[in-house]
Amino acid sequence: MRHDGGFIVSQANGHLSIDPINVNSGNGKLQAGTLLASTATTYAGTATAGSGNTGNGTFAGIAVEAPALAGNYTVNMISPTEFEVLDPNGEPVPMTGGTTDVSTGEVVTGPGTVGEVFNGGGVGFLISAGSTAFVVGDTWTLAVTETGGGWAPVTSSTSSPIKYAILYGFVDTTNNSQPASGFVRDGEVNLSELIFDPSLSAAQQNSAVAALAGQGVIAR
Known part of the structure; x- marks a missing residue:
C-alpha cells in the first residue's frame, strides 16, 4: 500500500525539497509518486464587432x-x-x-x-x-480564452512543461482542483516507486526522469 513520500530515498533538510502545488481538476484519484508537470497557460483572443x-x-x-x-x-x-x-x-x-x-x-x-x-x-x-x-x-467584444497551465500528470500530449514534480501524497481531483505537495528538488527517489501515465513511451519516461535530474531530483 502506498503512503505519503514512500518513493523518497533522501531529501534536503526541512522542506527544501517540497513545494506546495495545486493539481488541476479532472485528473481523478492520484497516488503518491505520480509524475506531474506544470505547463504554461496558452491564451487566444477573438474579436466580434457589435451588430449596431x-x-x-x-x-x-x-x-x-x-x-x-x-x-x-x-x-x-x-x-x-x-x-x-x-x-x-x-x-x-x-x-x-x-x-x-x-x-x-x-x-x-x-x-x-x-x-x-x-x-x-x-x-x-x-x-x-x-x-x-x-x-x-460602436463596440467590440474581445473573447479571451486560456488553456493549459497548472499542475497535472505528465502524459504523451503534455505540451511545453515548465517544471516537473513527484506527487508527495494522495489527492482526489475528480471534481475539483486540489492543493498538494510536490517533490521538486534536491533529493533521491526510488524509480520503481514512481507512477508514469500509461500513455508515456519508454523514451518519454526517460526524458521526464532526465528533466527531474536537471532539477536535482535523482531517480535510481
Whole structure:
C-alpha cells in the first residue's frame, strides 16, 4: 500500500525539497509518486464587432498573454478616433507605457487611439479606420480564452512543461482542483516507486526522469 513520500530515498533538510502545488481538476484519484508537470497557460483572443456598429474599420493583430483574464473584454468607441477597454470584470484596462499621477500613484493612460497599437493588461490589438468613420457607441467584444497551465500528470500530449514534480501524497481531483505537495528538488527517489501515465513511451519516461535530474531530483 502506498503512503505519503514512500518513493523518497533522501531529501534536503526541512522542506527544501517540497513545494506546495495545486493539481488541476479532472485528473481523478492520484497516488503518491505520480509524475506531474506544470505547463504554461496558452491564451487566444477573438474579436466580434457589435451588430449596431456604424464604422466599418478593422480589429486585428490580436495578441494575448499573462496577466490577461479569461472572459469577454469590451472595447467601446468614445469618439470617432478613441476607445476605452474594459476587462471581464468591467474594470478599465490601463495601457502599458502610461504616465503615473505623482499625487495618487495611479497610471494615467488616456484612451486608446484608432490606428495605434493598444497594449495593456496582457491584451494587444490594432483598430484601424475604414471607409465609414466610427461613432460613439460602436463596440467590440474581445473573447479571451486560456488553456493549459497548472499542475497535472505528465502524459504523451503534455505540451511545453515548465517544471516537473513527484506527487508527495494522495489527492482526489475528480471534481475539483486540489492543493498538494510536490517533490521538486534536491533529493533521491526510488524509480520503481514512481507512477508514469500509461500513455508515456519508454523514451518519454526517460526524458521526464532526465528533466527531474536537471532539477536535482535523482531517480535510481
